[in-house]
Amino acid sequence: MASYAVADRRWIERGVERTSTLRFALWLVPWALLLALGVYAAGLCLRFGLNQTNMDNRFPFGLWIFLDLSIIALGAGAFFTGFLVYILKFKELKAVLNTAVVVGFICYSGAVGILMIDVGQPLRAWFTFWHPNTHSMLTEVTFCITCYLVVLLFEYIPVLLRNRQLRRVPSFLIFEHRLHLLVPVLAAVGTLLSFFHQGSLGGLYGVLRGRPFAFREGIAIWPSTFFLFILSAIAAGPSFLLLITSLVEKVTGRKLVEFSVLCRLGRISGLLTAVYVAAKAVDTLAWLNRTSPSLGFAPWEFYSYKPFGTWLMLAEIVLFGLVPAVLLLHPKTASRRGWLISAALLVCGGILLNRFILTVQTLALPTLAFDEFVSYLPSWQEVASFGAVVAYGVIVYSLSYRYLPLFPQEKREGYRVSGR
């Protein structure tokens, strides 16, 4: 065991402290088990078909789409931090850039993995590239997410090659250097791709004329949800990064970035959340008074099906929008760790709620006069498959944190925040 520990130590960055090999292995065990269970569940879906899920003809999208939309929005911190650092020159955020890339890569690769199980014929995925329907938001999403995942991979490789042992290989060092020169270009390309696919994910539902609860008018071919999704994703991305960094600090007991960096993330998130809440409020008013009635639907009728009452709309805009925006923008609350983290949690919770409303509530509501309000509960295979994505994320992040220089300020700061 001792020899393993010594070998393991050689892969860890000099000047940083990491937990023992045994403790790290023990930390990974439950996640590996969850991953194995999820892979088994996903295997059942691939082998026997989507009858392993609880989706049906009335609820053709379920837990997976809801969580895909959510984690892609939360992963927006990757492209947005790159945009802020390389395009807008927010140098201070370099402290969280590597961790943003890893989180983004995990979110996007996890989402693509789940999507491959979620389609009935995964082997036909290439058809979208061969017979693309340029009018479909899903085509745009497929193209942009695939391209952006490649961009994220190229952003992740330089981080990977900065590992203590890997950078001793001269060719790796040269490759890493070359890739590093490309990073600003990758950040710009990633920003462009991300703006489009985040928007198109909103457009997925916004264009559904047949689902007046989700349908929105907009500008040219883009419904308002296109712009709202971009805004909400770039508002939540920094908050999620703030939460992940704080969580890693808490779990490891080490200070990884200066508090001012977290405050800056909070302020950016707060400002964008405020803009998002204002836009969302205007959009909701336009939908209530114009869009929905013009399609023959009384909008308040949508809220007569419990538990999806108007409280949900108010919670989304006020509790998970306005409140965290104020908390993140007010100097007193924005400079206190507790308030900062609480507000970031609310922002991320708001994203989950928004995606839930759009994906689940939309399908549960009736359209025809004689339709029923339908319900859906995911099967264990659906939950376990998604659990595998979470486990995969924790494992990849844990390995990255242990062996890669994710937080450049860690060496400089290099002190514990707790007694562990």
Place this chain on the structure above:
Amino acid sequence: MKKRRYGMVIDLDRCTGCGACSVACAAENNVPPAAPRATERTGITPLRVQPVSNGASGPARREVFIPLMCMQCGEHTPCVSVCPQQAVEVDSATGIVTQMPQRCLGCRYCMTACPYHARYFNWWDPEWPAGMEKTLNPGVATRMRGVVEKCNLCHSRLHAAEDKAAAANQREVNPADYVPACVEACPTGAILFGDLADETSAVARAARAPQAFRLLEKLGTEPKVYYRSNRPWVRALAEPRTVPAKEVQRG
């Protein structure tokens, strides 16, 4: 060849809810028997008959049976624009919304888009009990697990009618040669089928009648399936919730 707009008018006052249309549809289109674990919401019913009541009880209770299938939307066709790989299209010659299961990815976005819930996913492998495969219609391909399907107005019958017209050196299809299975099977003659673009056709005249209506017309999708009824409460079913929810109940 002139452009056609195939559609139908279903007389709800004549429909007895016998389900012959549904059975004929399944037999014509090689819909497999339901899988053992299939439910009302996971089965394949390209044409289903929906019983709806006026919500009253006792002598005041009234019922109507509504045959529901793809409404063959002509404008803003919800399922066509969303399909990422062009597996759905509106045939410009006939107005029929066609589905290509061979190209379908099984993403089910079209099902999400359809306000009429007229699209069905193959949740199971299609299986026929031994011997029953002999009943399969050789003119229609079976669909595999993991793809979406729907009513295509018995497209194979249209192809047969077009082949017959071509063999006879005629440019136009004889209306008598193209009749979908549900229309043929209806014992009360409740379903009128034909070319809506032909102003003189019986179906076009019936569609213009004041008792005719289409479901969710305000969505602007221009369905080519019309219904007709002399009963105002039935006609009110066209609009979402114009009749309060409590007063309309599924049968």
